[in-house]
Amino acid sequence: MSSTEQLLSINNLHTGFRIKDTYFDAVDGVSISLKKNEILAIVGESGCGKSTLATSIIGLHDHNKTRVEGEIIYKGINLAVLDEEKFNKVRGEEIGMIFQDPLSALNPLMRIGDQIEEGLAFHTKMSKEERDKRVLELLTQVGISNPTRIAKQFPHQLSGGMRQRVIIAIAISCKPNIIIADEPTTALDVTIQAQILDLLKDLQAETGSGIILITHDLGVVAEVADRVAVMYAGQIIEEAPVEELFANPLHPYTRSLFNSIPQMNSENEKLQVIRGIVPSLTNLPRTGCRFSARIPWISEKMHEENPSMHEVSPGHLVRCTCWQHFHFESEEGGIAR
Amino acid sequence: MSFMQINDLKVYYPIRGGFFNTVVDQVTAVDGISLEFEKGKAYGLVGESGCGKSTTGKSIIGLEKITSGSIIYEGENVTDNRRGRGSSYNRDIQMIFQDAHSSLNPRKRVQDIIAEPIRNFLKLSPDEEKRRINELLAIVGMNEDAKLKYPHEFSGGQKQRIGIARAIACNPKLIIADEPVSALDLSVQAQVLNFMKDIQQEFGLSYLFISHDLGVVKHMCDHISIMYKGRFVESGSRQDIYTNPQHIYTKRLLSAIPDVNPVGREERKKERIEVESNYAANHKNYYDENGKVYDLKKLSMTHYVAMSAHEKGGI
Numbered sequence: 001m002s003s004t005e006q007l008l009s010i011n012n013l014h015t016g017f018r019i020k021d022t023y024f025d026a027v028d029g030v031s032i033s034l035k036k037n038e039i040l041a042i043v044g045e046s047g048c049g050k051s052t053l054a055t056s057i058i059g060l061h062d063h064n065k066t067r068v069e070g071e072i073i074y075k076g077i078n079l080a081v082l083d084e085e086k087f088n089k090v091r092g093e094e095i096g097m098i099f100q101d102p103l104s105a106l107n108p109l110m111r112i113g114d115q116i117e118e119g120l121a122f123h124t125k126m127s128k129e130e131r132d133k134r135v136l137e138l139l140t141q142v143g144i145s146n147p148t149r150i151a152k153q154f155p156h157q158l159s160g161g162m163r164q165r166v167i168i169a170i171a172i173s174c175k176p177n178i179i180i181a182d183e184p185t186t187a188l189d190v191t192i193q194a195q196i197l198d199l200l201k202d203l204q205a206e207t208g209s210g211i212i213l214i215t216h217d218l219g220v221v222a223e224v225a226d227r228v229a230v231m232y233a234g235q236i237i238e239e240a241p242v243e244e245l246f247a248n249p250l251h252p253y254t255r256s257l258f259n260s261i262p263q264m265n266s267e268n269e270k271l272q273v274i275r276g277i278v279p280s281l282t283n284l285p286r287t288g289c290r291f292s293a294r295i296p297w298i299s300e301k302m303h304e305e306n307p308s309m310h311e312v313s314p315g316h317l318v319r320c321t322c323w324q325h326f327h328f329e330s331e332e333g334g335i336a337r
Numbered sequence: 338m339s340f341m342q343i344n345d346l347k348v349y350y351p352i353r354g355g356f357f358n359t360v361v362d363q364v365t366a367v368d369g370i371s372l373e374f375e376k377g378k379a380y381g382l383v384g385e386s387g388c389g390k391s392t393t394g395k396s397i398i399g400l401e402k403i404t405s406g407s408i409i410y411e412g413e414n415v416t417d418n419r420r421g422r423g424s425s426y427n428r429d430i431q432m433i434f435q436d437a438h439s440s441l442n443p444r445k446r447v448q449d450i451i452a453e454p455i456r457n458f459l460k461l462s463p464d465e466e467k468r469r470i471n472e473l474l475a476i477v478g479m480n481e482d483a484k485l486k487y488p489h490e491f492s493g494g495q496k497q498r499i500g501i502a503r504a505i506a507c508n509p510k511l512i513i514a515d516e517p518v519s520a521l522d523l524s525v526q527a528q529v530l531n532f533m534k535d536i537q538q539e540f541g542l543s544y545l546f547i548s549h550d551l552g553v554v555k556h557m558c559d560h561i562s563i564m565y566k567g568r569f570v571e572s573g574s575r576q577d578i579y580t581n582p583q584h585i586y587t588k589r590l591l592s593a594i595p596d597v598n599p600v601g602r603e604e605r606k607k608e609r610i611e612v613e614s615n616y617a618a619n620h621k622n623y624y625d626e627n628g629k630v631y632d633l634k635k636l637s638m639t640h641y642v643a644m645s646a647h648e649k650g651g652i
Contacts, residue, residue: 219595270531272527
């Protein structure tokens with residue numbers, strides 16, 4: 001990280017969905033910031049609110065069904081309350097997004113070149129010739145070898161990896177300061193995944209933008225991220241620089257998650273299973289430590305009443321105090337660390 | 338001793354076209370693979386999407402027509418009788434599907450879903466059937482009141498376990514598991530994998546584990562085959578594949594897997610790029626002029642690699 005300039009800061013963000021006239025917060029008080037030149041990974045299992053967080057930042061929620069409260073500060077503007085017309089200027093130009101499924105994110109009836117051009121036409125004053133030139137430039141930049149031919153093709157004619165490259169080209173077309181990548185490689189094969197991740201990293205080094213990478217794959221996090229936030233049940237429960245988090249995970253959830261990965265270098269041992277299930281949105285416990293129900297062998301007294309984030313070492317934050325007393329069910333009691 | 342052999346299995350899909358809708362070309366989905374299954378062992382089939390691994394699984398169980406090749410089950414050629422109601426093959430080979438949700442009939446209760454193979458293959462009285470269903474639910478760690486529920490009332494991991502209960506209902510010998518955990522979250526995935534291992538030990542099951550996740554395959558399988566364009570590029574024990582990969586494609590696949598350790602990721606990236614350029618440069622040493630993988634050559638008792646004839650052992 002050459003620069004520590006803050007790009008985006010999110011303060012106490014709540015995003016709730018309306019279910020039968022009541023709002024249920026899927027993102028429940030998230031505060032986090034993104035610096036320039038940084039890849040921030042947000043990790044969690046399905047239903048933890050990580051994608052909702054992403055769509056809140058880029059304002060893709062229907063305000064009739066969703067309530068977004070809190071602050072998303074970008075260049076002094078609060079994106080959470082920005083009206084649609086102004087948001088359209090931010091979307092694409094300032095913040096780009098890469099979606100999970102590259103096929104459904106592309107228009108099947110439009111040629112690749114036209115789809116990339118769309119954003120340029122809206123956000124810039126380039127002439128048609130300039131835009132055409134820029135499209136070819138972008139396609140080359142994302143590693144497509146014959147851009148003139150690809151620009152004239154339709155999405156179905158491309159492979160999954162190529163489509164994802166096109167999506168990335170669209171996302172970076174207006175040189176946004178922030179790129180949000182929501183599970184960019186989940187739909188791809190491992191070899192393609194490695195290529196796309198390397199590409200993202202290279203692009204970031206070139207443009208100096210900040211990337212928010214949303215994923216459930218801890219391997220991907222270890223390969224590209226600079227800083228990691230782990231989410232559970234709508235809250236961030238641990239946040240740390242990547243080396244720190246992988247070397248010294250503290251929160252019981254993070255530790256359990258690490259123990260349930262079938263690793264390349266472990267043989268035949270039992271995988272750790274997290275007891276119980278992720279609580280659904282409507283019956284999420286709103287008070288106390290949200291992970292406590294899944295570690296019942298840790299006594300209630302070890303949890304905080306209103307768990308807050310504690311800074312354990314510089315940059316390493318953990319929610320609740322239960323980590324100090326946590327041990328795996330199979331281990332002996334007592335203080336683990 | 339192996340109880341089942343697959344010899345030179347080929348599955349081609351015709352491409353029709355022209356005026357009379359005649360066969361103009363064909364897609365070689367599976368192009369001559371051979372496998373042997375031993376009791377209590379787990380076999381992994383790994384490859385990128387479109388390499389033919391799922392087609393292999395489906396053609397073994399009989400959901401896909403076999404173009405040529407044979408399947409010998411307990412000394413008997415069952416190639417043309419895979420779906421025969423009376424054949425023991427149909428009972429002893431079962432399958433677990435990738436998408437647990439769509440593999441369960443949404444209009445049937447769990448008890449009817451699990452009872453289906455029992456009703457087809459075993460002649461049990463209603464009482465015995467009920468007992469067997471309870472037993473199966475207990476094996477997969479589910480409550481007895483789950484019996485009367487419908488599939489949509491369960492979570493992803495639970496649905497996958499119902500699928501497993503159905504697969505093991507008739508005490509099969511081989512279970513073909515086509516990406517059984519790739520749709521599940523990490524913690525649920527661990528649950529299902531642990532459980533599959535448990536029942537493997539308890540009942541001496543064999544698995545054909547089809548996956549693109551090399552970490553999961555390593556955790557589960559004794560013997561691993563890497564597939565590319567319908568053919569095996571390398572086949573060997575877990576140690577052979579992971580510690581001594583010979584084929585450039587295997588190396589490429591292994592180098593692409595993200596390691597759960599941020600330390601040394603820059604070196605890994607360099608290595609990956611090197612393997613990738615190696616792959617591009619030496620492509621023709623590993624594939625013939627049509628881009629087809631060579632036949633497998635024996636390297637050791639367990640380890641087979643696809644190499645050209647003039648390059649014996651000297652890669």
